[in-house]
Structures are given as C-alpha cells and as structure tokens.
Amino acid sequence: MKMSKSVEVQHCAVQFLSSTTDQIEIRERNLQISTEAMKMKSWIETVKYILQSMEDGEITISAYDTAWIALVPALNGSSEPQFPSSLQWLINNQLQDGSWGDPLMFLIRDRIINTLACVLALKTWNIHSLGVNKGLSFLQTYIPKMNDEHDAHTPVGFEIVFPALMEDAKIMELDLPYDAEFLQKIYDERDLKMKRIPMKVLHEFPSTLLHSLEGLRDKVNWEELLKLQSKNGSFLFSPASTACALAQTSDTNCLRYLNEITKKYDGGAPNVYPVDLFERLWTVDRIERLGIARYFESEITDSLEYVYRYWTNQGIGWARDSPVKDVDDTSMAFRLLRSHGFDVTAEAFNHFKQDDQFFCFFGQTKQTVTGMYNLYRASQFSFPGESILEEARVFTKNFLEEKRAEKQLRDKWIIAKGLKEEVEYALKFPWYASQPRIDTRMYINQYRVDDVWIGKALYRMPIVNNKTYIELAKADFNICQSIHRTELHGIIRWYRESGLDELGLRQDQIVKSYFLAAIAIYEPDMASARLAWAKSAVLMAAIRIFFSGENCFAHHRRQFLDAFTRWDGRAMRDSPNSAKRLFSCLFRMVNLFSVDGVVAQGRDISGDLRHRWEHWLASEAEDLTDAQDHEKLGTEAEIVVLTAAFLGRETISPDLISHPDFSSIMKVTNTVCSLLRRIATYKEEGCDSPSGTEEDDRLKRRAEEGMGHLVRAVYRHQYSPVPSGVKRLCLVVGKSFYYAAHCNNEEVGNHVETVLFQPVY
Structure with missing residues (x-):
C-alpha cells in the first residue's frame, strides 16, 4: 500500500533516528549544539542589557530632518545658523555619488528628498559649494527617474514636502527639471490629501499633517497650530516639522525639543523622535x-507595563502622549497587552473605521499591508461580542488576500524581505491554528537584521532588528530540537516495548502524537509535561482502536473499565492478551505519573488522575448510536491539561480542582476539543460529518465560537483562583486540537520534518 505524504515523511524521520550514518551526523550536530549553548549565556546577557536600557528609542539619523534643523536661522537675529552642528553633520555625511541618505539601500525618492533638502540647506548658508554641485548633479540625473520606482516605497509625506522643496529650489534658481510632466502626479496626490484633511481641520484637530508642516508652512496659521504642539515641544515628534515651526515662531518649546535631539545625535536628527512605544512593542x-x-x-x-501606562480607549501612537493614534501601533499593543493579561478594550478600533473600511490614520488615502496585517493579527484575540474585531478580521483578511492575489504584498512603512512569507503564513494558519514551534521555525527564516523602515526618509531600528536575537533564536531552536528528537526516540521505543504496535497503532500516529505536544509546550524544563501529554494521547488512541475493533465486544470494554475502576489488573484475566498488555501499559503509566506528581505537587495525585481516566474510559466504553456518539462530550482534553499541569510548573490543590471556575474552564476546553477532534477525524477519513456538509459547517462554527469563549476565559482581566498557567495550558491544548483539525496530513508531515529534523543555520 502506498504511504501518504504524512506517513512517508514521519517514517523517514524515524528511520533518520536509527541509521548509522545519521547517528554520526547527530553526534557532530550535538557537538555544534554544545558550542552554541556556551555562547547562549553571553547572548542572553546582551539581550537583557538591551531590553533594560531602552529609553526613547534607538533610530538612525535622517539627513532630511537634519537639513531642516540646519536651515533654522539664529534666534538672536544674527546671520548664523541656530544649529551649526547640524550643518556640519550634512557636510560630513554626503555620499560618494553626491547624494544623502541610507548608504546601504538606494531608493530614488528617498535619496531625492534627502539630497534636495541638504542642497537647499547648504545653499542657504552659502557653504560647501562642491557638495552643493555634486548634489545638484545627482538630482538632475535622478528626478526624471522617480516614476521608475514603485509607489509602495515612497517616503512618508513625500506628496506634501517634495512640491514645497521644489518651490524653494525654484526661488533659489537651482537648475532642476521643474516642469517635468511626471511631477504632476505628485502634485495631484498632494491635492487629494489636502482635500481629505482640510485646513480648518488641520488647525483644530491633531492629524498626520502635523508631521509634515514644513511642506505647508506658507498655508498655515502658526500661532493657531501651537495649541496642537505635543507635550515634548515637537509637532507630532517630527524634527523637520518642529524645526520649521521654530523658524516661523521662535517657540521655546520647539527649541528645547531640537536642542535635546541634536545633543543626543551630535548635530544629526532622526526622522521621528521619540519612538519609545514602537520600539518596545516591536x-x-x-x-x-x-x-x-x-x-x-x-x-x-x-516593557509592556510601560506601554500600558499610555494605552487609551482611542489606542496609541508610536510615542508616548501622541495626539495622533494609529492602527498599527494600537493593534500591536492590543494583541501583546491582552495576551499578557492587561485590561484593554476593543473599543479603540472603532476610531480606525470609516464606513466599511479600516485605515491606519484619519485622512489616509489608502491602506498599508503591515497596518492591516497587524490589525488582522490583533482581531483574532477577540472575545465573544466584540463585533468590531470580527469586522476587522473579515476586512483585513480580504484585503491581504487581494494583495496576495495581485502580488502586491509590499508595504509603505517597511522594506522587509520576509514580509510576503509572513503574511502568507498568517493567512494560511490563523492564530487559533498556529503553534509556537512552527511559528518560530518559520519566523527564523523570515526575520532580517537589515530591514529598513520608511518614514520621511529611510531609517533603521537597531534594537528591533538585532543580530543577537537571531543568533540566540537559532541556537535555542537547535537545542530544543535535539531534546525533542531524543524524546521522540524514547517514545517510539516505549511504544514498541509496550506492544502497542500489535494493537494496530501505527508508528506515524506515535510521531504525530508526540509532535502535537512538542510544538505546543516545547521548553526543555517542560519535558515531563510534554511526555505526559504525548503518552496520554498515544494510549487514548490505542484504547479507541481496541474498543472499536471487530473482536472487542461490550463485555470486553466493561471488563477493561471494571479492572481500571478497581485498580486491579486481575479483573482482566478473561480478556485477550492484547487487552491485558494495553491495561498494563495504562496502569504503569498512571502510576509513574502519580509518582512524578508527588515530587512536583508535594501530594498524592493518583486519585485525581484515575478519576479522569475512569470517566473517559466509561464514556468510550458506552454502546452508542452514531448520532449519540456524534453529540458526546469527550474529556480527553481534561486528561491532557490536568496531567501536564500536575507535572508542569503550577501547584494545583484539591480545592482548586473542585472550584467552579476550574470546572467551568475545563468544560469549555472539553467542549471545544471534542468538536475539533470530530472535525479532524472526518478530515483524516476524507469525508464530511455523517449529517453532511451543512452539519460540518455547523461543527466548525461551534468550534470557532468555543475557541472565542476559551480565549476570553484565559485572557479576561478578572480574578480567578485558577492559576494563569493552567488557564493558558487549556488554551494551548485547545489550539493544538484546532491545528490538528485545520491541517491536512501533508502539512503536518512537512511540519514534522521541518520542526523536528531540520536544524537551522
């Protein structure tokens, strides 16, 4: 018989564990892992220092913003620049081709906006004429080529500030192509944005135009705008916009803000500052x-407590006390805060919806991929009744799928080589179906230390994109993988020695059972819980096979249950040898878990374990019609959760197990997992539910609703005696069942191969 892709991959994986050649490879790999483990301590200390040292955000310098600061005349009325160090920075940082900008990435519009601003600043003060001429030569060459570049990578506010700079250049009689036909498109974009945020609105309410005031300096009333100034003296945290305001108003708060920045950056300035919330979240x-x-x-x-201090019911921006909120930072904050137990409301997302669409900012003319991607991720952390998140999920999923179909998964905020794969993976595996080890394995491939962000100019975030993170992640993944392979080898040996193969339980089922546990609770110190989960799942599968076999009659099932209830294998004397072996295996396993539980819990847990198994066995032993079996509420999830919790990190008292809150979350978990196991069984057998596709859809809807209730039970900010670790374990198990129901055999097989047997380099 031809093996399925899943069976074939898992069979090859097991063979990999035992061949002589591969044993040599494993030893060599283990030596490499030992070397990586020695480096990990240093990497961990480095990352700890980075995280503990975060302040207002580390961000690279923008030549564009520095040029605007250099343009500010001395406030004392002299003919000198107010910030000579900024002027000197421009002179020191011109590139070989005459341009200014990111030296490692060439984007035409970025280089043009930086270079045009720098040339104007130097020309204004009549210095560095050689640099001015080289800059003009660059502009003359590349301005006509602007339309050759994709619009997705246009700097923020380009349609506002570029026309204004060109007007300044024309007044200064710089030799540039002012009347080129292709420039009209940019002017049209400016007019469209100005219509969406009229001047009256600009002066009354904070908007993104505050970030680009230098492009509107002849159109605004500066005295009126001062009331919209941020607490730190800036205009929406833009050094360029604030420098222009200082030149127009001589405002001391603007001066204080710019003095702080130029001192920190030795005359230079980033394109936005601070970025404290953004840096922490990302x-x-x-x-x-x-x-x-x-x-x-x-x-x-x-970091999250810091962010939470600035959370509002309208969301947040990229910096503390931002008068303008955005859906990108709000989505990232909402998802991370909710998943860590902070009390946040979905009400914030109402502020980013207009008609039937969601936008990143008020007045935005089009959506961005990363903004909608992060909103999509956040929307999946919804509680029942949070309709705004359901609307956001539907909208963003459709938006991202359309962009994927059009091959337009590019973004206006970031140039990330792994973005396309990130979005495609998120669409294929929604959060309910996602698993930590698979997510990590995929993201290690997608993460880049050289991602470039797009503001008014290109910039980099060295604390967000950091080489130490990826080095530590790869070493950690390989160490965990090595541990998991060893455990899998032991599970397979246990399966063979216990004679479970003679019951018809296939080896690929053993691999899958262990894999589902390992991708959910992967940490090395959770080995006992992980192995308990895997072995419990294997034995439940074996018992189901035995109970449903042609030669297993009702009295055999009753005898098995009776022997377990009495906790006496002698009651199995008239049973087949296969049944005796199965009972013996279950008996030994529960005893071993009980012994381990005494060590972990400091008390006897055997009664709790036996009670759960007895209840499950009684349910499985019943003679039910197909319809009755279809509606049966299984309790296998409770066995997995309780056993893993007993052997994990949480202390679970007898009083807790009898508490209504504990019973409630277990009931939700059992219900969800029963529905999902039914769906997975139908999928594995290649058929719909017995009642047809309509019933199949009903099952899926009920499972989705159940997952929502489980998410609320775990993340709702409300006191409960149930430890957070136990609640999270319920969700982890629920998501594992969801993954099994969501994926086909080929996908699972590929994940087994990738996660358990392919090291990362």
Whole structure:
C-alpha cells in the first residue's frame, strides 16, 4: 500500500533516528549544539542589557530632518545658523555619488528628498559649494527617474514636502527639471490629501499633517497650530516639522525639543523622535516570535507595563502622549497587552473605521499591508461580542488576500524581505491554528537584521532588528530540537516495548502524537509535561482502536473499565492478551505519573488522575448510536491539561480542582476539543460529518465560537483562583486540537520534518 505524504515523511524521520550514518551526523550536530549553548549565556546577557536600557528609542539619523534643523536661522537675529552642528553633520555625511541618505539601500525618492533638502540647506548658508554641485548633479540625473520606482516605497509625506522643496529650489534658481510632466502626479496626490484633511481641520484637530508642516508652512496659521504642539515641544515628534515651526515662531518649546535631539545625535536628527512605544512593542513581538521570550520574562513585563501606562480607549501612537493614534501601533499593543493579561478594550478600533473600511490614520488615502496585517493579527484575540474585531478580521483578511492575489504584498512603512512569507503564513494558519514551534521555525527564516523602515526618509531600528536575537533564536531552536528528537526516540521505543504496535497503532500516529505536544509546550524544563501529554494521547488512541475493533465486544470494554475502576489488573484475566498488555501499559503509566506528581505537587495525585481516566474510559466504553456518539462530550482534553499541569510548573490543590471556575474552564476546553477532534477525524477519513456538509459547517462554527469563549476565559482581566498557567495550558491544548483539525496530513508531515529534523543555520 502506498504511504501518504504524512506517513512517508514521519517514517523517514524515524528511520533518520536509527541509521548509522545519521547517528554520526547527530553526534557532530550535538557537538555544534554544545558550542552554541556556551555562547547562549553571553547572548542572553546582551539581550537583557538591551531590553533594560531602552529609553526613547534607538533610530538612525535622517539627513532630511537634519537639513531642516540646519536651515533654522539664529534666534538672536544674527546671520548664523541656530544649529551649526547640524550643518556640519550634512557636510560630513554626503555620499560618494553626491547624494544623502541610507548608504546601504538606494531608493530614488528617498535619496531625492534627502539630497534636495541638504542642497537647499547648504545653499542657504552659502557653504560647501562642491557638495552643493555634486548634489545638484545627482538630482538632475535622478528626478526624471522617480516614476521608475514603485509607489509602495515612497517616503512618508513625500506628496506634501517634495512640491514645497521644489518651490524653494525654484526661488533659489537651482537648475532642476521643474516642469517635468511626471511631477504632476505628485502634485495631484498632494491635492487629494489636502482635500481629505482640510485646513480648518488641520488647525483644530491633531492629524498626520502635523508631521509634515514644513511642506505647508506658507498655508498655515502658526500661532493657531501651537495649541496642537505635543507635550515634548515637537509637532507630532517630527524634527523637520518642529524645526520649521521654530523658524516661523521662535517657540521655546520647539527649541528645547531640537536642542535635546541634536545633543543626543551630535548635530544629526532622526526622522521621528521619540519612538519609545514602537520600539518596545516591536522588540517584544520579535523576541516572542523567535521563541526566546522565556529568557526575558521580567524585561518583557517591564516593557509592556510601560506601554500600558499610555494605552487609551482611542489606542496609541508610536510615542508616548501622541495626539495622533494609529492602527498599527494600537493593534500591536492590543494583541501583546491582552495576551499578557492587561485590561484593554476593543473599543479603540472603532476610531480606525470609516464606513466599511479600516485605515491606519484619519485622512489616509489608502491602506498599508503591515497596518492591516497587524490589525488582522490583533482581531483574532477577540472575545465573544466584540463585533468590531470580527469586522476587522473579515476586512483585513480580504484585503491581504487581494494583495496576495495581485502580488502586491509590499508595504509603505517597511522594506522587509520576509514580509510576503509572513503574511502568507498568517493567512494560511490563523492564530487559533498556529503553534509556537512552527511559528518560530518559520519566523527564523523570515526575520532580517537589515530591514529598513520608511518614514520621511529611510531609517533603521537597531534594537528591533538585532543580530543577537537571531543568533540566540537559532541556537535555542537547535537545542530544543535535539531534546525533542531524543524524546521522540524514547517514545517510539516505549511504544514498541509496550506492544502497542500489535494493537494496530501505527508508528506515524506515535510521531504525530508526540509532535502535537512538542510544538505546543516545547521548553526543555517542560519535558515531563510534554511526555505526559504525548503518552496520554498515544494510549487514548490505542484504547479507541481496541474498543472499536471487530473482536472487542461490550463485555470486553466493561471488563477493561471494571479492572481500571478497581485498580486491579486481575479483573482482566478473561480478556485477550492484547487487552491485558494495553491495561498494563495504562496502569504503569498512571502510576509513574502519580509518582512524578508527588515530587512536583508535594501530594498524592493518583486519585485525581484515575478519576479522569475512569470517566473517559466509561464514556468510550458506552454502546452508542452514531448520532449519540456524534453529540458526546469527550474529556480527553481534561486528561491532557490536568496531567501536564500536575507535572508542569503550577501547584494545583484539591480545592482548586473542585472550584467552579476550574470546572467551568475545563468544560469549555472539553467542549471545544471534542468538536475539533470530530472535525479532524472526518478530515483524516476524507469525508464530511455523517449529517453532511451543512452539519460540518455547523461543527466548525461551534468550534470557532468555543475557541472565542476559551480565549476570553484565559485572557479576561478578572480574578480567578485558577492559576494563569493552567488557564493558558487549556488554551494551548485547545489550539493544538484546532491545528490538528485545520491541517491536512501533508502539512503536518512537512511540519514534522521541518520542526523536528531540520536544524537551522
């Protein structure tokens, strides 16, 4: 018989464990892992220092913003620049081709906006004529080529500030192509944006135009605008916009803000400052997705507590006390804060919806891929009744799928080589179906230290994109993988020695059972819980095979249940040998878990375990019609959760197990997992539910609703005696069942191969 892709991959994986050649390869790999492990301590300390040292955000210097600061005349009325160090920075940082900008990435519009601003600043003060001429030569060559570049990578506010700079250049009689036909498109974009945010609105309410005031300086009333100034003296945290305001108003708060920046950056200035919320959120997100968050739990908590101090019911921006909120930062904050137990409301997302669409900012003319991607991720952390998140999920999923179909998964905020793969993976595996080890394995391939962000000019975030993170992530993944392979080898040996193969339980089922546990709770110190999950799942599968076999009659099932209830294998004396072996295996396993539980819990847990198994066995032993079996509420999830919790990190008292809150979350978990197991069974058998596709859809809707209730039970900000670790384990198990129902055999087989047997380099 021809093996399925899943069976074939898993069979090859097991063969890999035992061949002589590969044993040599494993030893060599283990030596490499030992070397990586020695480096990990240093990497962990480095990352801890980075996280503990975060302040207002580390961000590279923008020649464009520095040029605007250099343009400010001395406030004392002299003919000197107010910031001579900024002028000197421009002179020192011109590139070989005569342009200014990111030296490692060439984008025409970025280089043009930087170079045009720098040339104007130097020309204004009549210095560095050689640099001015080289800059003009660059502009004359590349301005006509602007339309050759994709619009997705246009600098922020380009349609506002570029026309204004060209007008300044024309007044200064610089030799540039002012009347080129292709420039009209940019002017049209400016007019469209100005219509969406009229001048009256600009002067009354904070908007993104505050970030680009230098492009509107002849059109605004500066005295009126001062009331919209941010607490730190800036205009929406833009050095360029604030420098223009200072030149127009001589405002001391603007001066204070710019003095602080130029002192920090030795005359230079980033394109936005501060970026404290953005940096913390994106760094935590990267560290979690790389699978290394457990090393930095206190630092992550500190970062999220900092963000939470500035959370509002209208969302947040990229910096503290921002008068303008955006859906990108709000989505990232909402998802991370909710997943860490902070009390945040979905009400914030109402502020980013207009008619039937969601936008990143008020007045935005089109959506961005990353903004909608992060909103899509956040929307999946919804509680029942949060309709705004359901609307956001539907809208963003459709938007991203359309962009994928059009091959337009590019973004206006970031140039990230892995973005396309990130979005495609998120669409294929929604959060309910996602699993930590698979997510990490994929994200290690997608993460780049050389991502470039797009503001008014290109910039980089060295704390968000950091080489140490990826080095630590790869080493950690390989160490965990090595541990998992060893455990899998032991599970397979246990399966063979226990004679479970003679019951018809296939080896690929053993691999899958272990894999589902390992991708959910992967940490090395959770080995006991992981193995308990896997072995419990294997034995439940074996018992189901035995109970449903042609030669297993009702009295055999009753005898098995009776022997377990009495906790006496002698009651199995009239049963087939296969049944005796199966009972013996279950008996030994529960006893071993009970012994381990005494060590972990400091008390006897055997009664709790036996009670759960007895209840499950009684349910499985019943003679039911297909319809009755279809509606049966299974309790296998409760066995997995309770056993893993007993052998994990949480202390679970007898009083807790009998508490209504504990019973409630277990009921939700059992219900969800029963529905999902039914769906997975039908999918594995290649058929719909017995009642047809309509019933199949009903099952899926009920499972989705159940997952929403489980998410609320885990993340709702409300006191419960149930430890957070136990609640999260319920969700972890629920998501594992969802993954099994969501994926086909080929996908699971590919994930087994990738996660358990392919090291990362």
